[in-house]
Amino acid sequence: MKLLEERIRRDGQVLEGNVLKVDNFLNHQVDPDLMFAMGEEFAQSFRGNGITKVLTVESSGIAPALLTGLQLHVPVIFARKHKSLTLVNDLYTATVYSYTKKVSNEISISKKFLGADDKVLIIDDFLANGQAVAGLIQVCEQAHAEIKGVGIAIEKTFQRGHELIKEKGIRLESLAQIAAFENGQVVFVDDKEQANAE
Template sequence: MESLVARIKQDGTVLGEDILKVDSFLTHQVDPKLMREIGRVFAEKFKTAGLTKIVTIEASGNVPAAYVAEELGIPMIFAKKAKNVTMTDDLLTADVYSFTKKVTSTIQISQKFLSEQDKVLVIDDFLANGQAALGLISILKTAGCEVAGVGIVIEKSFQTGRALVEETGIPVFSLARVAGFDQGQVVFREADL
């Protein structure tokens, strides 16, 4: 997706050897025009897949996932990282290690929102070591859902996430694939969409 790659080149900041900071348009401040375009690209790819739900993890995945859901006219569910007092239903949970935060969170989705009749697309902002995607896949499989794929806004292809997700038999579709960093610059490889 050329507009996304251009935005990463313009506003992305490389931190160390393995972190890409994109807080000016995706992970803190959000560019709704770009997120709507991202939603359209994923929706076009999956428009005939028979999807019934879009699933993500809070927080940075919420916006692109919501735009995909809007384009397809289906609900979006986000896995919560902390239980609150209103979450009284049976919960499906998984432990997920955050690469950037260096913490493990127990993510949860109320079982009432997922069923064996659901065909789901996972959407997330980043794919690095694959733990978020694998946690969501675990929850979805426990609920009996069919997982059509994992859609990623930015994939760090030099890390293990893609291979780990693909080992589950679920395909990964990334809009921007980062091959690595060279002297503070992002090096891209060909994207899936």
């Protein structure tokens, strides 16, 4: 998605350790018009798949997931990262390790919102090691819901997440695919393909 790639190039900051900071349009300050365009892309990709629920995890997955759900006209569920003290038996849960924050979180969703009749589209802002998506997949498996696909705003193709989803035979659509960071600049898969074609 050119619009997102251009925005990353313009406003993204490459920090040490291959961390891409996009807190001025994606995950702290959010550009709603960009989110709408991203939601449109995801909705177009997965329309016709009979999606019944969009699933994400709080907090930065909510914006792209919501605007996808808006355009598919289906409910959006955000998994919570902090398990409620009550109602533990009524939850599907999975443990998610964050390499960035170096902490494990238990993510959970209420059983009443996901079941065997559901066809789920998982949406998240980032795919790197794939731990958050793996947790959301586990939650869907517990609910016996069918996973129709995973939609990611920004994918780092050189980390494990991509393989992890593909190995499960799940369709993956990423709007911006980062091939590498070189000299503090983002190199997209699209750039490499273009360079190879020239």
